Amino acid sequence: MxxxxxxxxxxxxxxxxxxxxxxxxxxxxxxxxxxxxxxxxxxxxxxxxxxxxxxxxxxxxxxxxxxxxxxxxxxxxxxxxxxxxxxxxxxxxxxxxxxxxxxxxxxxxxxxxxxxxxxxxxxxxxxxxxxxxxxxxxxxxxxxxxxxxxxxxxxxxxxxxxxxxxxxxxxxxxxxxxxxxxxxxxxxxxxxxxxxxxxxxxxxxxxxxxxxxxxxxxxxxxxxxxxxxxxxxxxxxxxxxxxxxxxxxxxxxxxDRSLEKAKFWTTHAGISLTDAQRKAVNVLLDAGPQGFDGGMSTRKYCSLTKVSPATASRDLGTLAKLGVFVVSGKGKSTRYWINMPDWAPSE
Known part of the structure; x- marks a missing residue:
């Protein structure tokens, strides 16, 4: 099999x-x-x-x-x-x-x-x-x-x-x-x-x-x-x-996850990401559907990529605008998820 x-x-x-x-x-x-x-x-x-x-x-x-x-x-x-x-x-x-x-x-x-x-x-x-x-x-x-x-x-x-x-x-x-x-x-x-x-x-x-x-x-x-x-x-x-x-x-x-990741990167092949953004995306992809506990936040992004809060907020916003991430919540409860079917929790 x-x-x-x-x-x-x-x-x-x-x-x-x-x-x-x-x-x-x-x-x-x-x-x-x-x-x-x-x-x-x-x-x-x-x-x-x-x-x-x-x-x-x-x-x-x-x-x-x-x-x-x-x-x-x-x-x-x-x-x-x-x-x-x-x-x-x-x-x-x-x-x-x-x-x-x-x-x-x-x-x-x-x-x-x-x-x-x-x-x-x-x-x-x-x-x-x-x-x-x-x-x-x-x-x-x-x-x-x-x-x-x-x-x-x-x-x-x-x-x-x-x-x-x-x-x-x-x-x-x-x-x-x-x-x-x-x-x-x-x-x-x-x-x-x-x-x-x-x-x-x-x-x-x-x-x-x-x-x-x-x-x-x-x-x-x-x-x-x-x-x-x-x-x-x-x-x-x-x-x-x-x-x-x-x-x-x-x-x-x-x-199965590798195939989904390959399809994901094929879909987004034309976009340019920074090393920090690519690292964050790969971490969420590696975790699988809803596998990254609580989604990506500005604080988690800072900890993961070692960038400033301002850069983290800007990077995450850019990823959402590019359609790489979807967003849930508002303010301090804002969370980011991979933009693929069933990868983000239902609201």
Missing amino acids: LLGKAEAIGLHALPGAENEVWVSEAVATAEIEGEKLNLDAVRSSVARRLGLENPPPGPVSRHVEGLLDAMADASRHWSEPLTRARLFSWQAALFPTGYSTIRQIKVGAFRDDYIAVMSGPEGRETVHYEAPPAERVEKEVDVFLAWFNTSSADANTPHSDGLVRAGIAHLWFETLHPFEDGNGRVGRAIIDMALAQDIRQATRLFGISRRMATARDEYYRELERAQKGDLDITEWLCWFISQFRFACEESARIL
């Missing part, structure tokens, strides 16, 4: 949808691990990578670039074998300084010490899972890689359903926990690669990390349950598939 919708909206709108999904996936996979990325840095880098016109400005972050490099390699080079070297490069890209927060870690190589998944305050941690001993990691990873590289649709051997295979691959890798840090992000990149292999294309439309971030506690609980049980992982796969369905539903909404 999702791929059919992507084909239906056409190439002109697809990059915008892919941009939105990729940005949200990068932010989400880091957020799951408790890391907050600079959103402007992510948006700017993703737009450049997709070759979008007028990419938004943003700071350059080595951590953001490294994460996006790993994600891009996983999905764009899906036809290439997954190897130790690729896993090393992805994990090293996540930690360009060799540090995880203030702790120096081993990067670009397997761990050489005990590791466990724990939570709780220091000294009173709860151990959720203990990974295999370090001396077994290399052999266990090689077994995993051999399976992964011979179980895809491209391999000349019987293969499982692509979604089931992605769920198995993620659980297997997380169970091995081969790195000192970065296992979750690398494991979710493996999901991306498995899904790209299944559909045989690099288009990033499946927002699985975004969904897992939303259901983070449940995600960890289901992983722990599968890792501590017997070899029956049916419950994990059922959960994984259900989350993938939710992710596809959200991606379908993003595709």
Whole structure:
């Protein structure tokens, strides 16, 4: 369904949808691990990578670039074998300084010490899972890689359903926990690669990390349950598939929004906007129909674009005169909305 919708909206709108999904996936996979990325840095880098016109400005972050490099390699080079070297490069890209927060870690190589998944305050941690001993990691990873590289649709051997295979691959890798840090992000990149292999294309439309971030506690609980049980992982796969369905539903909404945005900018192709005006319009478009709580006000415009109240009032008035915005309320209650059917609340 999702791929059919992507084909239906056409190439002109697809990059915008892919941009939105990729940005949200990068932010989400880091957020799951408790890391907050600079959103402007992510948006700017993703737009450049997709070759979008007028990419938004943003700071350059080595951590953001490294994460996006790993994600891009996983999905764009899906036809290439997954190897130790690729896993090393992805994990090293996540930690360009060799540090995880203030702790120096081993990067670009397997761990050489005990590791466990724990939570709780220091000294009173709860151990959720203990990974295999370090001396077994290399052999266990090689077994995993051999399976992964011979179980895809491209391999000349019987293969499982692509979604089931992605769920198995993620659980297997997380169970091995081969790195000192970065296992979750690398494991979710493996999901991306498995899904790209299944559909045989690099288009990033499946927002699985975004969904897992939303259901983070449940995600960890289901992983722990599968890792501590017997070899029956049916419950994990059922959960994984259900989350993938939710992710596809959200991606379908993003595709619909991208098509509406493309139509909007086609309608207003002849107008000239300042950077501040364009930023405000895009924020409302990104929020979707009635998604920007309370509409755009002069105060919100000032906060968003860093212009003076006088400039904000003038800019908003101009956007309304151009037919880009519609207006509701009066005086201090004046609000501005995208001028598209059902995007503004009914009076």
